[in-house]
Amino acid sequence: MLSIPVRILFGVDMALGCFNYVAWSWFAGQRFSALFLFLSIFSTHFPDADMIPYLFLRRRYRLVSHWVVGHHPLLLLPFVAVASFVAAKILMPDRVSYTVALITSGVLLHFLHDGASSLGFPWLSPFSQARFRFRSGKPIVVPQAETEQWMSYWKTRERSAADEIAGRTAPVTIAQFLFWGAGVLALIVFVIDL
Numbered sequence: 001m002l003s004i005p006v007r008i009l010f011g012v013d014m015a016l017g018c019f020n021y022v023a024w025s026w027f028a029g030q031r032f033s034a035l036f037l038f039l040s041i042f043s044t045h046f047p048d049a050d051m052i053p054y055l056f057l058r059r060r061y062r063l064v065s066h067w068v069v070g071h072h073p074l075l076l077l078p079f080v081a082v083a084s085f086v087a088a089k090i091l092m093p094d095r096v097s098y099t100v101a102l103i104t105s106g107v108l109l110h111f112l113h114d115g116a117s118s119l120g121f122p123w124l125s126p127f128s129q130a131r132f133r134f135r136s137g138k139p140i141v142v143p144q145a146e147t148e149q150w151m152s153y154w155k156t157r158e159r160s161a162a163d164e165i166a167g168r169t170a171p172v173t174i175a176q177f178l179f180w181g182a183g184v185l186a187l188i189v190f191v192i193d194l
């Protein structure tokens with residue numbers, strides 16, 4: 001079994017962070033900057049920071065998913081856009097739109113990745129808990145009974161914090177590794193092509 005840091009390092013969100021960085025930097029004509037590469041990779045992982053409060057609160061509130069704090073797209077996306085706008089206005093006033101686009105689309109890419117989950121993703125959360133999954137490009141509402149079934153299954157299981165994290169980061173597959181390689185390659189081409 002691969003360790004958790006290795007799974008995160010070679011994860012889909014890492015590759016998405018590289019692609020997001022290269023796409024926006026190329027589009028905005030920006031030179032390579034380790035700070036903005038970091039911001040992009042940070043933003044494609046950011047919603048999963050709700051794993052931290054989840055690990056502390058899961059037993060008290062009988063939570064079965066960490067998607068309770070950071071996984072509300074309709075709240076988090078506007079919040080991230082406004083917060084990055086204000087921060088960029090103060091810290092890097094000459095790159096405001098680039099910063100906002102890079103960070104907001106990074107968070108959106110994270111949600112799109114979560115949205116590929118077979119359990120579905122609550123795109124309208126916190127206004128509706130309905131989960132959607134996509135079939136040939138069309139959103140389909142996941143039946144409530146199906147969601148309740150796996151939730152009650154997880155409620156009966158006692159899991160350690162390590163199990164929780166390992167369970168949320170899927171093992172690295174060949175397809176994922178190729179995707180990761182493509183992301184890193186795009187980054188290398190961008191850096192060399194200065």
Ligand SMILES: [Zn+2]
Pocket residue numbers: 047048071110114
């Ligand atoms: Zn997530």
